Amino acid sequence: MDKVAIKVNVNGVERAAEIEPRMLLVHFLRETLRLTGTHIGCDTSHCGACTVVMDGRAIKSCTAFAVQADGRSIMTVEGLEQDGKLHPLQDGFFQEHGLQCGYCTPGMLMTGVAFLGENPDPSDDEIRHAISGNLCRCTGYVNIVKAYQYAAQKMREGGA
Amino acid sequence: MIPRSFEYFSPRTLDEAISLLQKLGPEAKLLSGGQSLIPMMKLRIVSPQHIVDINRIPNLDYISESDGHLKIGALAREHQLETSEVIQQKLPILADTAKFIADPLVRSQATVCGNLAHGDPANDHPATMLALGATVVATGPNGQREIAVADFFPGLFTTALEPEEILTEIRIPLPTAKSGGAYLKLERKVGDFATAGVAAQITLDDAGNCKNAGVGLTNVGMTPIKATQTEAFLAGKTLDEATIKQAGEIAASESQPMDDIRGSADYKRDLVRVLTARALTRALERAKGGA
Numbered sequence: 387m388d389k390v391a392i393k394v395n396v397n398g399v400e401r402a403a404e405i406e407p408r409m410l411l412v413h414f415l416r417e418t419l420r421l422t423g424t425h426i427g428c429d430t431s432h433c434g435a436c437t438v439v440m441d442g443r444a445i446k447s448c449t450a451f452a453v454q455a456d457g458r459s460i461m462t463v464e465g466l467e468q469d470g471k472l473h474p475l476q477d478g479f480f481q482e483h484g485l486q487c488g489y490c491t492p493g494m495l496m497t498g499v500a501f502l503g504e505n506p507d508p509s510d511d512e513i514r515h516a517i518s519g520n521l522c523r524c525t526g527y528v529n530i531v532k533a534y535q536y537a538a539q540k541m542r543e544g545g546a
Numbered sequence: 547m548i549p550r551s552f553e554y555f556s557p558r559t560l561d562e563a564i565s566l567l568q569k570l571g572p573e574a575k576l577l578s579g580g581q582s583l584i585p586m587m588k589l590r591i592v593s594p595q596h597i598v599d600i601n602r603i604p605n606l607d608y609i610s611e612s613d614g615h616l617k618i619g620a621l622a623r624e625h626q627l628e629t630s631e632v633i634q635q636k637l638p639i640l641a642d643t644a645k646f647i648a649d650p651l652v653r654s655q656a657t658v659c660g661n662l663a664h665g666d667p668a669n670d671h672p673a674t675m676l677a678l679g680a681t682v683v684a685t686g687p688n689g690q691r692e693i694a695v696a697d698f699f700p701g702l703f704t705t706a707l708e709p710e711e712i713l714t715e716i717r718i719p720l721p722t723a724k725s726g727g728a729y730l731k732l733e734r735k736v737g738d739f740a741t742a743g744v745a746a747q748i749t750l751d752d753a754g755n756c757k758n759a760g761v762g763l764t765n766v767g768m769t770p771i772k773a774t775q776t777e778a779f780l781a782g783k784t785l786d787e788a789t790i791k792q793a794g795e796i797a798a799s800e801s802q803p804m805d806d807i808r809g810s811a812d813y814k815r816d817l818v819r820v821l822t823a824r825a826l827t828r829a830l831e832r833a834k835g836g837a
Contacts, residue, residue, distance in 0.1 A: 388553070390554060406551065407551075407552060407553070407554035407597065408548060408549045408550070408551050408552060408587075410548070410584075410588075413548075429547050429588070430547075430585060430588075430589075431581065431584075431585050431648075431652065432737060434649070434651055437651055443625070443654040443655075444650070444651050444654060445651055445654045445655050446651050446652065446655075448588075449580065449581055449584050449585060449652070449655070450580065450584070450655065451554075451577075451580070451584070453554055453556075453599075454577075454580075454599065454601060497650070497651065500654075501650075515650070516650055518649050518650065518736040518737075519648070519649025519650050519651040519652060519736070519737065520651070
């Protein structure tokens with residue numbers, strides 16, 4: 387099958403590639419661009435480990451074709467840290483012990499980036515609904531909710 | 547999991563998309579939200595030879611009011627229903643329904659029209675659209691035609707769309723004063739298909755009796771079910787506890803569930819009974835002005 391040329395802005399950098407149309411966005415990120423922070427978990431649209439932000443909205447990169455990202459902006463976990471400084475969400479996961487094995491963490495962080503952008507002062511209940519598409523098998527979610535609250539507060543205080 | 551290879555097209559206008567469907571024939575499949583299609587392609591349940599991606603066609607992502615209808619364009623995403631002001635005010639049943647669909651990440655991409663066009667009786671919007679008396683607009687080589695949602699699902703995973711038609715809009719008659727609706731669903735976990743789901747929409751007359759009612763059922767049959775006997779029973783009645791209870795029993799008798807991993811047929815029928823009564827109670831509260 388013919389390859390197609392795409393240009394995608396990934397974490398602020400224009401990336402061009404020729405890909406098969408059937409290539410999933412997560413494979414493009416991990417294998418073509420070698421950005422392996424985005425994880426493949428279930429590969430069946432359930433777990434949210436592959437969550438990235440496309441044009442401001444959190445999506446499952448295992449359930450989108452890379453060609454659909456042509457001309458769009460993607461943010462992955464690698465784009466969070468700026469100038470050696472952790473993103474408030476990353477700091478929150480560190481401070482509140484929001485991870486154990488860490489497998490779900492990149493997805494949890496990216497869901498959080500989009501969610502806190504829309505809802506800077508969420509209730510715990512709103513956070514729990516927001517992360518309902520991201521499965522974590524270690525933490526029991528309590529510390530993830532705390533990490534989101536930590537980040538939300540820092541971001542409201544202008545720490546972002 | 548990697549889908550089989552396909553040829554990819556990204557038309558920029560509806561006309562171009564329809565021409566492609568005509569040219570490519572029935573082996574072509576439309577891609578909009580992709581949240582049902584892509585998982586099925588990965589599992590190789592379907593392997594279309596051609597994908598026509600309509601996501602780059604402009605001005606199809608609207609939710610708007612005109613001519614007494616709420617109109618939902620082909621590329622309106624599920625998350626838009628959750629935050630739309632007109633829906634909060636006039637059709638909260640649509641926000642109820644959207645919130646039960648998959649999870650927030652899927653709702654970023656998934657489209658409302660796709661939820662109907664997929665033809666899956668486990669999808670949630672069909673029941674709601676049946677309760678609301680909605681129609682869909684099919685756009686094809688010969689222009690547009692309007693199809694009642696009640697006529698849209700002839701069989702399992704089958705719709706009334708012709709291979710070269712695109713479902714371009716859903717039209718929902720805007721409810722008059724003293725109307726209310728609700729969608730309830732039991733799911734085993736977030737993102738699961740319904741064990742059973744019930745949509746109910748009612749309008750009260752000046753005396754406070756039920757002027758008309760719409761009731762739709764999710765995942766308790768080979769197609770989405772419009773519970774017409776329940777609707778006929780409710781029309782003109784005072785919606786007291788006994789009437790609502792009886793409506794639940796009628797709706798249960800109209801469901802045609804099967805045993806599966808989500809429960810036995812008997813269990814699901816009983817669930818329809820309970821959910822119908824609860825959805826009607828909620829619809830009544832909203833019709834009387836409760837949030």
